[in-house]
Structure formats: C-alpha cells, structure tokens
Amino acid sequence: MNPNKALWEKGDFTQIAASMRESGEALVRQLGVQPGLRVLDLGCGDGTTALPAAKLGADVLGVDIAQNLVEAGNRRAREMGLANCRFQEGDASALVDLKDKSFDLVVTIFGAMFAPRPDDVAKEMVRVTRPGGRIVMGNWIPNDPTLVAQILKISSAYAPPPPAGFVSPMTWGIEDTVIQRFTGAGVPRGQVSFERDTYMFDFPGTPVAFLAVFRRFYGPTMNAFEAAEKNGRAEDLAKELETLFTSQNRSKDATTIPATFLRVTVVV
Numbered sequence: 480m481n482p483n484k485a486l487w488e489k490g491d492f493t494q495i496a497a498s499m500r501e502s503g504e505a506l507v508r509q510l511g512v513q514p515g516l517r518v519l520d521l522g523c524g525d526g527t528t529a530l531p532a533a534k535l536g537a538d539v540l541g542v543d544i545a546q547n548l549v550e551a552g553n554r555r556a557r558e559m560g561l562a563n564c565r566f567q568e569g570d571a572s573a574l575v576d577l578k579d580k581s582f583d584l585v586v587t588i589f590g591a592m593f594a595p596r597p598d599d600v601a602k603e604m605v606r607v608t609r610p611g612g613r614i615v616m617g618n619w620i621p622n623d624p625t626l627v628a629q630i631l632k633i634s635s636a637y638a639p640p641p642p643a644g645f646v647s648p649m650t651w652g653i654e655d656t657v658i659q660r661f662t663g664a665g666v667p668r669g670q671v672s673f674e675r676d677t678y679m680f681d682f683p684g685t686p687v688a689f690l691a692v693f694r695r696f697y698g699p700t701m702n703a704f705e706a707a708e709k710n711g712r713a714e715d716l717a718k719e720l721e722t723l724f725t726s727q728n729r730s731k732d733a734t735t736i737p738a739t740f741l742r743v744t745v746v747v
C-alpha cells in the first residue's frame with residue numbers, strides 16, 4: 480500500500496474540512512474565477528475550494544489520492560447540483576491521466592504539499608497548466624507558531640522517524656525551496672510570488688473537543704497518538720496539543736483559530 484495514500488485514507492478529512500469552509504470560499508473569491516475557467520484542484524479533499532470555484536461557474540476537476548475523499552467530493556457536488564465539478568483519484572507526483580496545458584488555474588490548498596517527490600509535483604503542476612495560466616498553492620510554514628504548523632511539528636516529535644529519503648511537506652513553506660522547485664520545472668524566477676495569508680478554523684465546540692476531532696480523524700495526528708500510545712506517551716501528547724489548541728483559540732463560546740500559511744502564485 481502507498482503510505483501517502485494510506486495516511487489520508489486512514490482518517491476522514493471531511494471532519495476537519497467542515498471547520499475550513501468559510502476560508503475556502505473566501506480564498507476562491509480572490510482568484511478571479513470566471514464562468515468556463517478550467518480549474519484543477521489538486522489534493523482537493525472533499526471540495527473545500529473546488530466546490531466554491533464551481534459555484535462561480537468554473538469547470539472544475541478535483542484530484543485527490545484518497546478514495547474516500549473523492550467519493551465525498553462527488554457526493555457534495557451532486558447534492559449542490561453542480562454538474563461542472565467532478566472528482567477523481569490521482570497522485571500529484573504523477574498526474575498520468577491529465578494532458579499537457581489543459582488548465583487555466585491549478586489550485587492546491589494544503590494538498591500537493593503532502594505528495595512525495597516535490598520536484599516532480601512542481602513539474603506536473605507546470606505541465607498541466609496552459610502558458611499564461613496560474614498555479615496557486617497554500618502551504619503551511621515550518622516553525623510557524625500558529626495551529627497547523629505546530630500540530631504537525633508536535634505530532635512528528637511523537638511519530639516514528641520517517642523513512643530515509645523522505646522530504647518533509649513543510650519544505651513547501653520555504654520560499655527559496657519553492658523557487659528552486661519551480662525554476663527547476665522551467666518557470667522564470669520572476670514569475671513566482673509569495674504572500675502570507677490566514678485560514679480560519681471554526682468549530683462549534685470547545686478547543687479540547689476540536690482536538691478530539693483531530694485525534695479521531697486527521698491522519699498525521701492519528702499516527703502520532705498510535706505511536707505515543709505504544710510507548711506510554713499519549714497523555715503527554717494530548718497535554719501538549721490541548722495547550723496549543725486552547726492558547727490559539729480566539730472565541731469565548733466556541734473555537735475560532737487562525738492559522739498562517741504561505742500563498743504561492745506562479746504564472747506559467
């Protein structure tokens with residue numbers, strides 16, 4: 480079994496994505512999506528950004544490695560009556576079913592960053608984008624003090640060491656590395672730009688209840704707890720994460736947590 484696929488099929492990211500809908504819609508509103516625009520959403524999950532793009536009239540394909548999330552995306556598109564949005568399985572490292580230059584916009588929000596072989600991922604995204612089209616990535620930033628970067632950092636400290644040759648997904652949050660990957664894929668340096676942006680996580684319960692959702696449904700956190708349980712450290716991990724979730728919460732009666740990310744725009 481492909482470990483990258485297994486990681487994301489292990490849990491149910493729809494449970495986390497439910498807290499990210501407003502930011503997904505807000506981000507898509509900033510992308511100048513017009514009716515008929517050909518959009519690829521890579522690592523699309525259950526459609527947090529794919530479905531808002533389709534609502535604006537784009538012709539959207541969502542590609543994700545996790546079969547359960549592809550099914551969830553197709554179900555949500557059907558329920559919303561969006562015939563211009565479909566989801567299929569695929570790997571951002573090798574988009575074998577997709578033709579060269581076939582999209583005007585490739586969006587990947589905390590998606591392609593999790594695929595192995597990042598240089599291949601950059602090449603594949605450039606290959607399927609038409610000349611003059613755009614790639615927009617949302618990437619978590621290593622050592623950033625906000626929620627998701629910290630969840631991944633804390634979780635990795637409890638999980639077993641990664642296999643030799645593993646490249647951390649967080650390297651997509653380092654500007655110089657991102658530039659190297661896209662220039663390596665043939666894009667001139669001046670066509671890659673960066674800004675810091677914020678995603679909001681909104682949950683109708685306490686921060687501790689929100690953490691319980693991550694523990695039960697978010698692959699990287701599930702793996703960290705499994706490993707921590709084996710060596711008697713699950714309580715320590717829970718305490719560290721509870722402190723994180725509680726300290727980052729901005730709401731008095733529910734959970735609202737902002738998380739900073741690196742937004743990368745590439746003009747192909």
Ligand SMILES: C[S@@+](CC[C@H](N)C(=O)[O-])C[C@H]1O[C@@H](n2cnc3c(N)ncnc32)[C@H](O)[C@@H]1O
Nearest residue numbers: 487522523524527543544545570571590593594
């Ligand atoms: C953090 S979730 C983000 C999902 C979605 N973009 C959103 O904003 O809700 C990461 C997603 O990337 C997908 N993914 C991980 N590795 C992938 C790969 N190699 N190719 C395609 N999708 C991948 C996962 O299955 C998961 O849906």
